[in-house]
Amino acid sequence: MYDMHRLVRLAMRNWLETKGELKQQVSSTLQRLDRAFLFPEHENRDMWLRYLLHVLAALEFRNVYRCETKGHLLFNVGASYSNLAKYQEAEEMYWQTLELKETVLGCEHPDTLASMNNLANVLDSQGKYSEAEQMH
Numbered sequence: 001m002y003d004m005h006r007l008v009r010l011a012m013r014n015w016l017e018t019k020g021e022l023k024q025q026v027s028s029t030l031q032r033l034d035r036a037f038l039f040p041e042h043e044n045r046d047m048w049l050r051y052l053l054h055v056l057a058a059l060e061f062r063n064v065y066r067c068e069t070k071g072h073l074l075f076n077v078g079a080s081y082s083n084l085a086k087y088q089e090a091e092e093m094y095w096q097t098l099e100l101k102e103t104v105l106g107c108e109h110p111d112t113l114a115s116m117n118n119l120a121n122v123l124d125s126q127g128k129y130s131e132a133e134q135m136h
Contacts, residue, residue, distance in 0.1 A: 026062070049080075059073060075097045097119075
């Protein structure tokens with residue numbers, strides 16, 4: 001891992017954009033991060049904490065360039081935030097995960113239902129009991 005100054009990052013992004021390669025690079029990066037960003041557990045905490053900010057930055061590009069993700073990144077970021085007791089941020093990620101799963105897999109798919117459960121749990125953690133109950 002290495003740190004890159006934000007101006008260097010901006011220059012690289014602008015260079016890729018002028019060459020017409022930014023969308024492909026964002027897609028490639030998201031795919032690579034999808035494989036590398038592990039489910040957040042205590043045993044691999046150092047690893048997922050290192051990747052978390054990078055994943056968040058890459059996910060911002062997903063919205064701009066409409067790059068597809070399988071939902072693993074969104075789910076793992078939501079779980080990371082939940083582990084860090086950042087429940088509002090976790091809720092945002094779990095909502096995005098649920099929307100993606102419903103669109104791609106349908107409302108009755110087990111992965112979609114699991115996403116609903118995760119969202120309900122984080123709503124419960126925030127004291128939003130009626131919303132959590134509806135989601136469950």
